Amino acid sequence: MxxxxxxxxxxxxxxxxxxxxxxxxxxxxxxxxxxxxxxxxxxxxxxxxxxxxxxxxxxxxxxxxxxxxxxxxxxxxxxxxxxxxxxxxxxxxxxxxxxxxxxxxxxxxxxxxxxxxxxxxEPVSALRLVANNTGNLVEFKSSVSLFCSSSGSSLSYRWLNGNSEVTASDGIQLGDGNSTLTIVNVTRYNDGPFRCNAFNAVSNGTTEPLHLNISYGPDGVSFTVNRLNTTTSFLIGSTLTMSCSAQSNPQAEFQWAFNGKHLNGTSPDLKLYSAVESQSGLYSCLAFNNRTMSNSNVTRQITISSGSVSVQLGVSVWLVLLLSSLAGVLF
Known part of the structure; x- marks a missing residue:
């Protein structure tokens, strides 16, 4: 006890x-x-x-x-x-x-x-993407801001250009908790499509794509004759199609000149039918963009001849070779 x-x-x-x-x-x-x-x-x-x-x-x-x-x-x-x-x-x-x-x-x-x-x-909802300017942008001269808004709790944001994520860098600024994207001095490669992805721990959502219309050029002007880049000599009587192209948005307008004198028409193609020798000379193509107010040009020397000199030279060479061979046989 x-x-x-x-x-x-x-x-x-x-x-x-x-x-x-x-x-x-x-x-x-x-x-x-x-x-x-x-x-x-x-x-x-x-x-x-x-x-x-x-x-x-x-x-x-x-x-x-x-x-x-x-x-x-x-x-x-x-x-x-x-x-x-x-x-x-x-x-x-x-x-x-x-x-x-x-x-x-x-x-x-x-x-x-x-x-x-x-x-x-709260899940992501009412997701919206707008820009302060979508159509009056000029390459290297304009800036644009994109704004992403959404309802939800503790939201985070990320930006996509096509399939690539956009991060802060030279010319790219992110603000307001990454909900705002600003592009300083846009380039032609900033045209999009841009999308905004908003997310939290319980949900996520992505906006419809937004495209920017950025004017640029003209540059990269190309001058071909009969679709060839290197040939500049043609026979009398030939038909020549000179073509001019440029990288430009909106599409460039074209002006042709012969030996410094403007020719009528604004087509990207200039045609010569049954060309004559007097049409030999300097042909210039001027590409102009009325949105960027910029221009670029290229000039080529075109030669139109009978080709007789080349034929005579060829015959002379053939005769020399023939005589040489005969002399070898005789002596």
Whole structure:
């Protein structure tokens, strides 16, 4: 009897140990975290624990209590909260951003307290992309800003030009949390299509593509004759088609000149039918862009002849070779 008086009864000791272990080892696991507004979330105890009674609260606001098979939901969560009276699992439906906070479950049978922080985010919606200028841009002279707007919580933004991500660099500025893209002194390669991708931990969305109309050129002017780049000598009576092209937006206008004198017409092609020797000379093509107010030109020397000199020279060479061979036979 003296020995048992100083001891804690075995059953009570076991209950105390279980209570301490439950308080220190039980975790609350949300079914998703962060959670998307509008969804249903469950908060489950792990490891699974049989609870006879308890309560749930968030941020100091009571959600519900239960005892045995009965539960009572407080007005703040009426119609949206319920508990499994055996396991203590809390179910919340139609969650909102206001449901974010520290959730606390308490029980007296067994004795435990466990917490979990839940974050609820609004998904990306109403995504929109606009520019302060889309059609009056001139290469190396104009700047443009693109603005991405969206509803949602804790949003991040990234930009795409075609399939490539756009990052801050020389001439590229990102501002307002990356929701604004500014291009300083645009180039022809900044025409897009641009898209804005907005995202958070529970959702993402991408805008429709936006194209910029950037005027540039003319440059890279090319001058061909009968589709050839190198041939400049032609026989009398030939038909010549001189063609001029340039890299330009909008398309360049063309002006031809012969020996410095302007010719009529603005076509990219100039044709000579049954060419005569007097049409030999310097032909120039001037490409002009009336949006950029820039121009570029190229000039080629075209020679038109009978070709008789070449024929006579060829005959003379043939005769010399023939006479030489005959002299070898005779002597």
């Amino acid at each position: 003296g020995e048992t008086r100083g001891r804690v009864p075995h059953v009570l000791l076991l209950a105390l140990i279980q209570g301490v272990l439950s308080s220190s080892t039980v975790e609350v696991l949300p079914s998703e975290n962060p959670a998307c507004a509008g969804n249903m979330v469950t908060l489950t105890l792990s490891p699974a624990t049989q609870l006879q009674s308890g309560s749930w609260a968030v941020g100091g606001t009571q959600i519900l209590t239960w005892s045995g098979g009965q539960q009572a939901v407080f007005p703040s969560h009426n119609g949206r909260a319920s508990v499994n009276v055996s396991t203590g699992t809390l179910t919340l439906t139609s969650i909102t951003v206001a449901d974010s906070g520290v959730f606390v479950v308490q029980s007296t049978s067994p004795q435990l307290t466990a917490t979990s922080t839940l974050t609820v985010l």
